[in-house]
Amino acid sequence: MATSTTHVSCHGLRFAWPDGTPLFEGLDLAIGPGRTGLIGVNGTGKSTLLRLIAGELRPAAGTVRTAGQVGYLRQNLTLDTAQPVDRVLGIDRTRAALHAIEAGDASEENFAAVGDDWDVEERTRATLDQLGLGHVALDRRVGQLSGGETVLLRLAALLLRRPEILLLDEPTNNLDLDARERLYAAVSAWHGVLVVVSHDRELLERVDQIADLRDGGVRWFGGTLSEYEDALAVEQEAAERMVRAAGADVRRQKRDLIEAHDKLAGRASQGRRAAETKGLPRIVAGARKRSAQESAGKHRILHEERLAQARERLEHAEEAVRDDDEIRVDLPHTEVPARRRVLSLRDLLPRHGGRVDLEVQGPERIALLGRNGAGKTTLLDTVAGAVEPCEGEVAPYVPLRYLPQRLDILDESLSIVENVRRLAPGAEPQRIRAQLARFLFRKERPDQRVGTLSGGERFRASLAALMLAEPAPQLLMLDEPTNNLDLASVRQLTTALESYRGALLVASHDRPFLRDLGITRWLYLDDGLTETDPP
The missing domain is CATH 1.10.287 (Helix Hairpins)
Structure with missing residues (x-):
């Protein structure tokens, strides 16, 4: 439990990348008890700042002080799949000693390992229950858990340590709707110092203040994200x-x-x-x-x-005046008449998941929901032709394009304009450059090599390549498109899709994003597809 003295402070912080590019120069920052949402466009240093606070990075100058124990949930931490759950939670030695004592081994080493933590298993089970992991056995292997369960397991390990300061970096990435609700509840119940980096609007509606990191400084606002934006x-x-x-x-x-x-x-x-x-x-x-x-x-x-x-x-x-430009493109050739058949899935059995039947007509906007591991990505890969189905038929009736989570559709050795020309070989170079300007790649930027782009820039380049392809895509499929995008990039994606006139099939757990898209059908994947109400 945090006290009024629990805090994080940075004074005169200076940090630069290995190539000498400065990120922070004289940054001052003080964070007290409460829930802080740290926002900012990609590349401003949000994750780097968390790593500096956690002690994983050292500043070139200045000081970082934390009054209280720090717990840090990294954005992309890979766990050893062979590890048992109790080891990830950090209770394996205490638990083993407790079981040895119960079996009659009253050695001094066992009592020292247990200390005062005689209720370790009860506390652990209560924490796992709170996060929706009550079904997970402590002896189970991590490799048997889904990606979302692994994220929540790492959070449970932090909560069991009872840190006064909790740092969360994009904690809802790859979480399904149920897991997100569990994490939202844990954040709402937190009473210490909490700093969360996130693009998840629903999560940022549960904070007490917003810290906007921009141009090497922080601007503060007391309130939630929507109040800050107003x-x-x-x-x-x-x-x-x-x-x-x-x-x-x-x-x-x-x-x-x-x-x-x-x-x-x-x-x-x-x-x-x-x-x-x-x-x-x-x-x-x-x-x-x-x-x-x-x-x-x-x-x-x-x-x-x-x-x-x-x-x-x-x-x-x-x-x-902020230069958070919006993507607005006119793509008349993507238009699909109201009753035109777009896609048919007949008795389709993908390599993972249940049988699927689906008919898509006209410019429908379909949200594909489902728990982690239900097979949403496999279904989209199958429709796109990236993997073969076990049985059944995929029948597209219009040109389609697919943007996977991996964003691996571009050749990193080529420039942005060269990548677009690969998918639109008949387009005039000047027309491509004019269209890329609407995707915010202006002047010399279209000639930049894809391998040098930031995450948000790579996403925009991938989206541009798909939407400007020839023939024009009249069915666009997106798999978790808002993962790892900052709030400005999510707004840019939303405005770009507003001008798209074809059919959309989007797998996402981001409810505000889906609502902004104007979804017309909500489908839930769980051993087959069923229509459902908006979440």
């Missing part, structure tokens, strides 16, 4: 008004400067003609000329200073 929208609207006002001021100052130049030039011309007409002595004419030049110089400097100040105000105003 406040940010108001702020961004005001910032955009400031940009418009500052831009108008710059244009006005430019006009004033031009007018001042014209007036001064006219006065100088008039002065010369007057001197010639009046026949003023050269010394008097020279003095008047110097005076006029000095006055003109001061006038010009004044207007130039006003223009520079206006430009500076515009620059500051533009810095306050």
Whole structure:
């Protein structure tokens, strides 16, 4: 249980990647008791910051202090599948000693191993029950558990240690809906210091404050994600008004400067003609000329200073406006008429899972739900032709494309534009570049090699390659597309799919994302497909 003194603090934190690219420079941060949602676009250093707090990484300068024991749930930790559950939970030695004492071996070593933890098995079972793992035997091997159960098992191991500070990095990735609900409940019940990095909107509605990591600094807001976004929208609207006002001021100052130049030039011309007409002595004419030049110089400097100040105000105003661009593309060739047959699955038996029958017509938007291990990925792989079914028939009637979780459809040695041309060999290069600009790859970015892209950029490039393929896909299948995407990238994906006019088949546990897509049919996979209500 945390106390008021439990906290995390970072002071003057400096950290750079091995190639010297700076990530943090003088970062100050203080986190007290409560649930904190750490958000930010991909590449800002959220996971790196958690690793620094957990002590897995050392900063180049500055300090990281934690007042209390730290528990850290990594994003991608692979467990030894041969390990028994009690060893992963860290109770195997205590449990073995307890069983030895119960069997009559009252050695000093056994009593020392048990200590005061005589109820270790009862506590463990209560924690596993809380996380929906009550059916998991302590002697069971990790390899017998699903991916979601493994994530919850790692969380259970942390909770049994009773840390005062809990760090969670994308904990809901690969969790099915039931497992997510269990994790949400555990987070809601947490009373210590909790910092969670996540793109899961439902999870971020259960935090007490939001920390937005951007440009090497942190901005704080007391409240949930939706409250933060509402406040940010108001702020961004005001910032955009400031940009418009500052831009108008710059244009006005430019006009004033031009007018001042014209007036001064006219006065100088008039002065010369007057001197010639009046026949003023050269010394008097020279003095008047110097005076006029000095006055003109001061006038010009004044207007130039006003223009520079206006430009500076515009620059500051533009810095306050966030550049979280949206993907909006016009893809008329993906359109499917309302009653046109798109896909038929007849008595299909994939290599994993039960038999499936399905008819898809028109521009339906279908969500494919199901627990982890039910066979959703196998079904999509089978429909896409990546694996052969054991029995039955897959009959697509329109061009289809499939974006798997692995994002392995691109050649990493080629550029973005070259990858798109592989799927659209007849398209003009300039047309491809124009379309890639709408996927936020502008100027020289289409020529960047795929192997150098960040996770969010790789996803956008993969999505662009599929949606710009020829023939245009009239059925698009996505497998857990929001996994490992930041909130801005999820918004970009949603807006891109809004303009897609074909049929969608999406396997996902991300309920807010599915609701935003305008799903028309909800299917649940469990030893066959059944229609269900929206979750």
